[in-house]
Amino acid sequence: GTVRERLSAGAPVLSLEFMPPRPTDDADRIWRNVRTLESLRPGFVSVTYGAGGSTRDNTIAVAARIARETTMLPVVHLTAVDHSIRELRSFIGALADAGVVNVLALRGDPPGDVTGKWVRHPEGLEYASELVTLLRQHGDFCVGVAAFPHRHPRSASIEDDTAHFVAKCQAGADYAITQMIFDVDDYLRLRDRVVAAGCDTPIIPALMPVTTMRTIARSEQLSGAPFPPRLAKRFAAVADDSSAVRALGIEQATVLARRLLAEGVPGLHFITFNFARATTEIVAELKIPA
Ligand code: FAD
Numbered sequence: 001g002t003v004r005e006r007l008s009a010g011a012p013v014l015s016l017e018f019m020p021p022r023p024t025d026d027a028d029r030i031w032r033n034v035r036t037l038e039s040l041r042p043g044f045v046s047v048t049y050g051a052g053g054s055t056r057d058n059t060i061a062v063a064a065r066i067a068r069e070t071t072m073l074p075v076v077h078l079t080a081v082d083h084s085i086r087e088l089r090s091f092i093g094a095l096a097d098a099g100v101v102n103v104l105a106l107r108g109d110p111p112g113d114v115t116g117k118w119v120r121h122p123e124g125l126e127y128a129s130e131l132v133t134l135l136r137q138h139g140d141f142c143v144g145v146a147a148f149p150h151r152h153p154r155s156a157s158i159e160d161d162t163a164h165f166v167a168k169c170q171a172g173a174d175y176a177i178t179q180m181i182f183d184v185d186d187y188l189r190l191r192d193r194v195v196a197a198g199c200d201t202p203i204i205p206a207l208m209p210v211t212t213m214r215t216i217a218r219s220e221q222l223s224g225a226p227f228p229p230r231l232a233k234r235f236a237a238v239a240d241d242s243s244a245v246r247a248l249g250i251e252q253a254t255v256l257a258r259r260l261l262a263e264g265v266p267g268l269h270f271i272t273f274n275f276a277r278a279t280t281e282i283v284a285e286l287k288i289p290a
Pocket of ligand 1: 047048050051078105106129152155156160164168177
């Protein structure tokens with residue numbers, strides 16, 4: 001199956017994001033969480049590539065295990081950073097060998113923070129759009145790309161960001177997933193800009209439920225986008241009470257998900273950080289058709 005097919009069925013598609021275990025992680029615990037989340041019957045699950053300190057090598061292994069041992073459809077994230085075109089070709093070949101046809105094509109970030117200077121591999125690619133083209137040349141992949149509601153931190157302006165995003169879609173993307181959002185208007189403004197530019201690629205909003213005060217700091221680090229100040233104030237008011245923080249996080253993500261569904265989004269993508277409980281609680285409230 002492909003993400004494209006699942007999106008074209010019409011109903012909003014639930015998707016979940018996992019990270020391959022780092023050497024210091026309890027891989028069995030993570031796998032148990034993956035199996036727990038299978039009961040939500042997601043339309044697809046995605047496995048990150050070199051994000052959050054995980055090594056890149058495990059991505060295909062985790063995706064292949066998901067394909068082999070579960071009923072879930074895996075999507076592999078692939079970043080161009082620090083790879084020559086030759087290495088990318090060989091990775092794409094390995095994906096095909098493992099039977100993975102769904103890929104999220106990304107440029108990636110140089111190590112360090114997301115706003116640091118981009119450095120292209122001397123024999124590598126400059127933009128994610130070129131990775132989309134490379135995948136298209138190598139076979140019948142279903143290709144997703146990234147979208148940035150607040151513009152990418154390295155884009156000079158929102159207009160440039162929109163134009164480059166649309167060009168990336170036209171290079172052959174089947175759908176896009178956004179950077180994590182916390183405000184429905186951020187998603188709607190992005191969608192309006194893209195539609196106004198004549199592009200109808202489905203854009204799936206990503207949600208990262210806040211479960212601790214650390215999640216808020218982490219979201220800004222990962223996305224380079226500000227956490228909405230009004231919401232930050234509500235969390236700050238209960239910061240000393242960890243269960244109140246968690247309850248507010250679940251409530252806020254549930255309200256956001258409901259608003260997004262009411263706006264007709266093609267799906268909801270949950271960044272799980274390899275935990276099962278928060279996502280399970282939110283999805284249980286939503287009654288997304290499986
Ligand atoms: P691009 O689309 O290449 O855009 C990068 C910048 O170049 C933008 O500013 C864009 O406007 C600009 N640009 C594009 N085309 C042109 C052009 N023709 N001329 C001039 N400028 C141009 N990172 C990981 O390391 N591993 C992951 O697994 C991972 N998963 C992610 C999942 C999602 C849903 C998202 C949103 C991000 C993810 N990232 C991941 C982070 C991502 O790699 C970074 O945000 C990266 O900085 C941007 O990637 P991109 O694919 O959007 O790049």
